[in-house]
Each structure stands twice: as structure tokens, then as C-alpha cells.
Amino acid sequence: xxxxxxxxxxxxxxxxxxxxxxxxxxxxxxxxxxxxxxxxxxxxxxxxxxxxxxxxxxxxxxxxxxxxxxxxxxxxxxxxxxxxxxxxxxxxxxxxxxxxxxxxxxxxxxxxxxxxxxxxxxxxxxxxxxxxxxxxxxxxxxxxxxxxxxxxxxxxxxxxxxxxxxxxxxxxxxxxxxxxxxxxxxxxxxxx
Numbered sequence: 001x002x003x004x005x006x007x008x009x010x011x012x013x014x015x016x017x018x019x020x021x022x023x024x025x026x027x028x029x030x031x032x033x034x035x036x037x038x039x040x041x042x043x044x045x046x047x048x049x050x051x052x053x054x055x056x057x058x059x060x061x062x063x064x065x066x067x068x069x070x071x072x073x074x075x076x077x078x079x080x081x082x083x084x085x086x087x088x089x090x091x092x093x094x095x096x097x098x099x100x101x102x103x104x105x106x107x108x109x110x111x112x113x114x115x116x117x118x119x120x121x122x123x124x125x126x127x128x129x130x131x132x133x134x135x136x137x138x139x140x141x142x143x144x145x146x147x148x149x150x151x152x153x154x155x156x157x158x159x160x161x162x163x164x165x166x167x168x169x170x171x172x173x174x175x176x177x178x179x180x181x182x183x184x185x186x187x188x189x190x191x192x
Contacts, residue, residue: 052144055131141178
């Protein structure tokens, strides 16, 4: 039994990029810490990085606003309820047959991923300019860091060192040959 119709998602460079970078355990863990600690949207984090990594530069304030508004609505009304159910089903679920509970957990997890993919499709349409920006890795890395800082600063009054380290983990996977020490976002607030 399949939970979804045969409708296919249209091609999405953002989805392909997000799936690839998120498949690295350290990136997934950093994204989830920012989600759980700070209420950030993982899709928006990856959108911020992808926009610059793909040569589309910095997000404009209007693009950021559209992304944040779309993400907030979709996350609160669709993704978060599914996430809540998925997490609830990880524990004992009472007098329900365990096989049925496991199947419901599987379908719920698939539904949550499907909903995340739908949000990515919306974000993918926000930036419609072609990739014509800088293709120098350091410049793209700087633009991605500025996108992240702009997004994170919208929700977090003051970034702490943990926020900065998590952003750095994500950024380094996207720009392994760039110099993080040149980027203000990744400078620690305190001496470790």
C-alpha cells in the first residue's frame, strides 16, 4: 500500500542540493539542533546556503521575507503536527497492535518528508534569477554566511557560540575549500 498518489514532484535543484547536503550526519545533526534549540526551519537554512552555493548570491530582503512567511505557515500548520505525531509514535502507544503502530509511524515519517519536500518546492520558486553570480568559492561562501546570518538573526536576538558552531558545520560541508576564518558569522564570541 502506498500513502501517496503517483504524482511526481517537478525537478528542483534546491531539493537535490538539500537532500545531498543533509545526508551528511554532522549537517543533519547541526540542522536539527538549530531547529530544536532555536525554532529554525531546516529547509530555510538549506535554502540560504543553496542560493549562494548555486551562484545566485545573497537573498534580497523580499526573498527572505517570502521564504520566512511561507516556511512559518507550512511548518506550523503541516510539518510540525506530523513531526509531533512521528515523535509520539516512537514511544509506547497503548493498546494498539505494535505492527499497526509501526506502520502508522512509517507512513507518518513519509508524510513528514513529503511535506518538507513540498515546502522546498515553494522555496525553490522564490529565487527565479539564474545562477550568474560569483563562482569563486570564498565569495559564494561569504554570501551563504550572510544569508544564514540574516535568517538566523530574524529569530535569534543574539547568536551564541553553539549557534555559530552549528552554522559552521553546515557551511563547511557546502564550502569545504573556503576559509571560515574570513567570515564574521563563524567568529566565536568567547575564547574556548
